[in-house]
Amino acid sequence: MKGRKGKKRRKEQKGLSRYEIRLGGSGGQGIITAARIFAEAVSEHTRKFVCQSQSYGPEARGGASKAEIVISEEPIDYPKATKPDLLLAMNQAACDTYFSDLKSEGILVVDSSLVDQVPTSRSIGIPFTEIARKEVGKELVANMVALGALTCLTKAVSPKGVEKILLAKVPKGTVEMNRKAFRAGISAVKKLGDLDLPKPEEVEEEL
Amino acid sequence: MKGRKGKKRRKEQKGLSRYEIRLGGSGGQGIITAARIFAEAVSEHTRKFVCQSQSYGPEARGGASKAEIVISEEPIDYPKATKPDLLLAMNQAACDTYFSDLKSEGILVVDSSLVDQVPTSRSIGIPFTEIARKEVGKELVANMVALGALTCLTKAVSPKGVEKILLAKVPKGTVEMNRKAFRAGISAVKKLGDLDLPKPEEVEEEL
Amino acid sequence: MSKKKSANRYFLQGNEAVVEGALTAGCTFFAGYPITPASEISEILSERLPQVGGTFIQMEDEIASMGAIIGASLAGAKSMTATSGPGFSLMQENLGFACIAEVPCVIVNVMRGGPSTGLPTNPAQGDVMQARWGTHGDHPIVVLATSTVQDSFELTIKAFNFAEKYRTPVVLLSDEVVAHTRETVELPPREEIHIIDRIAPSMPPEWYIPFEDNSRGVPPMAAFGDGYRYHVTGLVHDVRGFPTQRPDEIEAFMKRLFRKITQGFNEIQMTKDFMIDDAKVAVIAYGSVARSAKRAVLDARDRGVKAGLLQLVTLFPFPRMKVEEVLRQCRAVLVPELNMGQISREVSRVNQGKCQVRKLNRLDGGLITPEQIMYELLKI
Amino acid sequence: MSKKKSANRYFLQGNEAVVEGALTAGCTFFAGYPITPASEISEILSERLPQVGGTFIQMEDEIASMGAIIGASLAGAKSMTATSGPGFSLMQENLGFACIAEVPCVIVNVMRGGPSTGLPTNPAQGDVMQARWGTHGDHPIVVLATSTVQDSFELTIKAFNFAEKYRTPVVLLSDEVVAHTRETVELPPREEIHIIDRIAPSMPPEWYIPFEDNSRGVPPMAAFGDGYRYHVTGLVHDVRGFPTQRPDEIEAFMKRLFRKITQGFNEIQMTKDFMIDDAKVAVIAYGSVARSAKRAVLDARDRGVKAGLLQLVTLFPFPRMKVEEVLRQCRAVLVPELNMGQISREVSRVNQGKCQVRKLNRLDGGLITPEQIMYELLKI
Amino acid sequence: MDHKGTKLIHKYLRHDKKFPHVWCPGCGNGIVLGALIRAIDKLGLKKDDVVMVSGIGCSGRMPVYVDFNTLHTTHGRALTFATGIKLVRPHLHVMVVMGDGDATAIGGNHFIHAARRNIDLTAIIVNNQIYGMTGGQHSPTTPYGCKATTAMYGHIEHAFSISELAVTAGASFVARGSVYHAQMLDGMLEKAILKKGFSVVEVMSNCHVQFGRRNQMGDPVTMMKRLKDHAVRIEKAKTMEPGELEGKFTIGILADVDKPVYTEEYEKIREGAKR
Amino acid sequence: MDHKGTKLIHKYLRHDKKFPHVWCPGCGNGIVLGALIRAIDKLGLKKDDVVMVSGIGCSGRMPVYVDFNTLHTTHGRALTFATGIKLVRPHLHVMVVMGDGDATAIGGNHFIHAARRNIDLTAIIVNNQIYGMTGGQHSPTTPYGCKATTAMYGHIEHAFSISELAVTAGASFVARGSVYHAQMLDGMLEKAILKKGFSVVEVMSNCHVQFGRRNQMGDPVTMMKRLKDHAVRIEKAKTMEPGELEGKFTIGILADVDKPVYTEEYEKIREGAKR
Amino acid sequence: MSEKDGKQESSKKKSGNKKKKFYDQLIFRAWCKSCGICIAFCPKNVIGKNEAGEPVIERPDDCIGCRFCEIHCPDFAITVLERGTEAGAGEHE
Amino acid sequence: MSEKDGKQESSKKKSGNKKKKFYDQLIFRAWCKSCGICIAFCPKNVIGKNEAGEPVIERPDDCIGCRFCEIHCPDFAITVLERGTEAGAGEHE
Ligand SMILES: Cc1ncc(C[n+]2csc(CCOP(=O)(O)OP(=O)(O)O)c2C)c(N)n1
Ligand SMILES: Cc1ncc(C[n+]2csc(CCOP(=O)(O)OP(=O)(O)O)c2C)c(N)n1
Ligand code: SF4
Ligand code: SF4
Ligand code: SF4
Ligand code: SF4
Ligand code: SF4
Ligand code: SF4
Ligand SMILES: [Mg+2]
Ligand SMILES: [Mg+2]
8 A cells, every 4th residue: 555556546546447336225125135245246256346335223123224335446445335326225215315426327226116206217117026026925035136136237247146146145945035036136127128327347257 | 829829838838837757567556547646636726737648558457557647837738758757667667668768857766665676866765565565455555655655746736635536536445445545655755754856836725 | 728727627538528529519329339549438428428318329330330320310319429440440331321411420530550450559640541531432521630638629519510510420530649648628618619500491391302402502401200201312312312323413412512511611621820920840730749749849949940830620621721821831841640641641732842741650659759840840 | 455366355344354363363262242333253253263173252241251351361362352332341441451460362342433322333433542541540552443354354463463472452443334344355375474472481480480571571471271370460560470569569560561562663553654655735544534535535636635644553552653754744634533533632742733733523423435535635 | 991902002102203113023022012001001100200211222222112201221231220210219110121131141230239239120121032132142041052143053051040030139029921921911010010129020022033033933923922832820830840841931920028128228227317 | 197287288378478468367268268278189189270260359369379370350350250261271270269249249240140151160259248358348248237337327238148149040069158167168169179060169257357346246256156156057957947047147058960061062062163 | 994994894794793892903004014913813813914914904803802912012003992982093094 | 485395294294195196286476366266266275365365375285186276277377286297396386
């Protein structure tokens, strides 16, 4: 971290080398788990640096919950998202609270089963909770549906890479259910057709 | 305590307005009690300011013990004796340790029943412990014998004044014994004849 | 202080004077755990408090003692505990509770030597910075230091007054010398003593907002059982006393906590000076060391050194203004302490290179003597 | 740090990295009590320690945890505990014991908001001065601050190394952000990591004088059960470990306690600098705030301000020399902290009027952002 | 019919507080709160005269919701604060709600001492056998062999019997109930509040999130069933072999004795001292 | 004749320490120390394998005098330090000497938890029913009605039974003796040291200086006589009416049970964990 | 408000039974966390579960007014009232 | 060393008694604090008190070797030895 090295790095810092994601919802929706799996996949399967943080209330359950992921070519200094490139809102409150931080070119993804009022047209609505309930049979895995969507939308890491981490992280008995939810999320995005979105950078998969 | 007042006081500070006494012995000999009674008597029955402090080991019993009394015309700043005018040593260790601090014109008083080696000829030896045992029947009150001697030698406060405090402080059942010991100490000094000693100042008794 | 013998003249130990001060201030609750050299405070109060209708309880430890005095204060009593270093360390967590929940109470710490069990029967000034920073999390606190038996009486009253007025715990630092020294004191007649009580809410319960800001920054305080049913917590809370995580509410609350003390600087930051008017070198001292310093100043003047003394009565909030004045006026200041240099750090901090700041530290269990200080003064 | 993907690359949380660091350093004993945001350290170690033949125990509270790690260390283990503010307050008394009895151990304090229960899930830096001064009685101590997951690994090892080398407790300050942030770290291969073990006595038991001075000021340390039967106490003691009240022995002991740390200043006082060489204004920061500061320096440079960062890795003993260098070189320094200004006081103290010292304080539960710092840098 | 239902509860809730409360779905804490409110209502205590003190933990959140004088203290110390309150205003009814960790891990000492001194407080301990709030670490009541986030190999420590500890330490009234036996709880709490002296009501409760999940006890319903199946009335337990009681817990009143109460004794001291 | 006398004691004293020791004339602490040394000698423990840990108080001074690995901790915390030592080096014999205040006032929580966990330590509690070292303030074992420097109106709190608390908390071995019954004490201490698990020996002791004096129990001799007269063997006590036992105390073994010991259980965890 | 409707319907059906008391069960949806306790423990299976796991009053007239559901609902979300008495239904739901 | 002398004297006197064992009681003056325990509890009144309250061996031959004094001396200041065995008296007194 000497001055000289710092100077060199500073130049590289320009451009889209830093990509920020924020996930917002309520405690118990599992967004921190989703963020963690996603971030770990990026760390494990790409050369990029990744930093995942969260914040939550002191409550056992309930309350607001937030998770953030920063992806960068460089070691990451400030670990939090300031102007997210992508905001994934799992409920209305999260959408309302965090939308104003979103980068002007950023994308908003909402769980359309729970968010009624979307503050921009540049948004993507996917009914994560509904998909979880209907296609997987368990609302609890809405976070995994969202994870699938996130993977597909950001292209920061291959779905295969994320799935590998996901399967290692979830409890034994629930592997199938979670995989199903994850894949349902991917399909849901694919169904939306070609979206021209900014994304972190090429995926360098090294599975 | 403003500067001006301080300056005035400073002048008064000269002369023998400060008189220091140190009592040394071992824990359990009761020298702190003796010092306390003496100091309280000075405070109660004269116009002088008095300050009594002590130090002792962390032990329950035994160990070295020290008590000091400073008497002054003025409110007392430094509360400890630096160059005692009178040192009362209740054992050899106290005599050895503290003698060097004694003011050159200061007087050394020792319990001659316990102190064999006296470092100066300017010393007064009185067998406090022996007197206590023989005349009162209880070694424990050697401190009261010493208190009597101290009162008589310093003339800082009248024996009557000290006795009054003493009687109020000791446990009910032991009043007679303590009075006897105290008076034995006074007699012991009187027996020594006329000693020309420096003393704090005239006694202004207000019993 | 008059030299006339009077009815108000007493011969007291420092610890006894603390008791007299507390009772005069209106203290009716004491919880404590014995420890040398503070035990006399407990012992005497165990006899005196029931005589005045108050309550004394010896708890199972110092943590419990601190908890009990907070509870007592919430129930409306002026409450106090007394301890020494090891116990003071144990009180830190609950002391922080008193800060954040704004519960008035007085904690007397009679300092003894060393960290841990250390030197139980020797004087020291090792807990000064601890008194300011000992509990976790940033917080304001008031710390006073007594140097004589007379002080112990007067400052105990001040401690209660500040506690009640600012709804804050106040720490009174004493030390083994002050605590166990017996000396002549003159207690002023009751009617001449200014006693401050906490302000109770004047509005009806429905309107009471227990932690609402006002010009003083100190909300009125209702006692449990007075009909104002409110919530008190050690979590950061909103104006109603309920936990919050809203940044705006947190910030407003924390700022007020600090502001209420800042606004009181004028009266809280107490110092005494002695021969300082024309001083060229000054001693900045507190506690029993200030006594040695006073004597040293006199002795140094006798030797032609224009010395003076600034005695810090309040240690925190650090009386910066007064210290800065002295730093501006003097060529050098000497900060003698029974530690490795704690207040000297504060003096250096505000000094900003203006003046030479020297330390004199003693850690061997003895009190710094006038000679030691004078010797340093002559050297400067 | 290489950008190449390698076998040593991990995706870890700050708390996990502390665990990895501890195990790498040779920690075999952990005693703790759960508390947010430090609990993961306990949880993971409860699984990992038995795997390496070590011992984990969850005690009844933090006082007990601190006692247990001291006992474990005396029995020869490298030991650690982890907690947050409230628990850290409770550890203070026994922490002082570790100082005076010279027992190596590591205390991790993952800082959260506020005094008392405060803001359990928010980051803060409110316990900095407490880490230095929290226990009663003057004492030396080493305090480090981690700012990244990588740091957490490396500094935990350093903490153990310092503890063992200097026979002292070492406090590692983390905060909620560092503790719970997961990021990519690269752990160096074991053989490249320098691990220090305490020095055992080389003389036969009859010759062993457990607290005797030597050139380093750090006596060799025997473990209970190794045949060196000696006495350990929290009282001030002589070279044999027995309580003393002799002023000469007390002084020699206390002075050595401080001297052993002073002698190690060179290696203990760690800082990192970033773009400081030609800086005209500097940020002095530590912990997670140093990360924001780094970004802010880059951003300020983009706006033409010659900014730099001095990151304090060691907070105490305060890295005075390095800070003074920066103060001499710069027109102004900014000290951003998640408290009301704690390290800024230390900076002011050593500043001596040389340079403008500005504070930036945030107390609302959020992390100071790069924007906030940059804004201040632009204003100076 | 004497209305004992939800409407009664509402009279005591702080409706400006955010409901539903923070506890997980099916958490026993809500059931305990309900029982406590019913008991207070039944006894006709004035809200102004009730003080609810709690420590830190899930159960510690209880005071926030109720319209009494409420105090949320530090972890484990609730009884010490409560002691101060009670001694200053003996006429107040001081209830102290604690978790098992709060009361018997960090707070164990205050618990036995409050019992010994016989301070007239009502201690309600919600025993979910785990540290709920901090994420499922073992508590002093976690059974031998169970799993917890700090005991993933199975717990090797033995559990306290909170109630027996209270009896030995000197509490005047000690009862153990469960959230399944909620109606019985009402009665126990009434008795405890009425009792002069230190009273303890230990309530076996469920925490499926931090305890049940890791110990194959599933959801709140399964855990409630467990409470039902494992509870044995004290009277019945006396007729059973120790072996039969393995893994069970007894419910009922363990102690109900009359002895001098601290505040009353102290009042006598005051009388004597005021010469 | 197996020599059990003073000469044996001298083998274990640190002769470079200042004797006579600091305790007051006739203080029971010296008698306890003698019994402990005899027990250790009888069992043939190596000095290197013995650790003596103490808290703060008059009894806390014991370790200074004996030639073992000795540790003088903070007030009330001795058991926590001892726990750390024992877990790291289970083969060491760790004895923990505490005063009644040390063990059950400030240290009460560590005491019940060490018992609950069944940590293999030997706890010796010198119960003189008072805070000796700090000047005679009441302790948790000061009897109701007695005087102490903080209870000059007569004590209004009820005393703990230390031994019963230990039993309820889960100690494996619990015995109560007295300094008058010193020979019996030797045997109790031997059993306690041999016992795997947490063992407690409560020793009723005399402190005439801080307790006897203020309670008309006079000098050490009178207090020793009291101990003699007030002690009732447990076996005998069982045949007596509760009323008859008023003011008396029982001596003998209160509990001696076998159950899993922490260190051994933990070793099993280690075996299992090392995959 | 499907429960309410269902309830009234069935109450009519059985209103002929002599002396039998009837009860209304009101669920305060905003507070209910679907923990399932009322569903599982109702001795008369009055309460069922919809696909989202939420409690649904299925057999209101079978209710015996034991109030088990009411005192065991951790969220004070269910109220049982004797039919015809002060319902206060408006307050709830 | 008056006790010692007394002891030897009396031992001679009674040495004719068959089978009776004799004991020496040694008091280590430097450690004895004159607490009086040995004096008060000796079942045979072997130990008396001088005017300073110090223990004095008065009837050494009456000693039955019960060792009560030895194990109850808080200061390890009294030693009882069977007469004729390794006395080590030199070490003491
Ligand atoms: C001094 C301190 N240590 C640790 C904590 C963290 N902490 C909060 S609650 C809790 C335990 C909760 O368990 P329990 O008391 O059983 O309550 P529950 O959550 O199960 O109701 C702990 C360890 C704290 N707040 N303060
Ligand atoms: C934290 C702390 N609080 C208080 C003290 C003061 N203290 C020292 S010993 C003691 C009590 C002694 O009583 P006990 O444990 O019964 O031992 P005894 O002296 O009677 O043998 C106390 C209160 C201390 N050293 N540390
Ligand atoms: S974590 Fe457990 S105790 Fe806490 S609210 Fe959830 S279920 Fe209840
Ligand atoms: S004060 Fe009591 S316990 Fe302490 S040494 Fe003296 S007699 Fe023994
Ligand atoms: S018990 Fe209450 S919270 Fe649970 S499902 Fe029924 S109504 Fe809802
Ligand atoms: S009152 Fe009883 S019968 Fe009626 S719904 Fe509730 S649990 Fe079922
Ligand atoms: S018992 Fe020991 S100390 Fe006491 S008088 Fe006898 S020999 Fe001396
Ligand atoms: S051994 Fe027994 S008989 Fe002999 S002197 Fe001692 S106490 Fe008396
Ligand atoms: Mg719990
Ligand atoms: Mg005791």
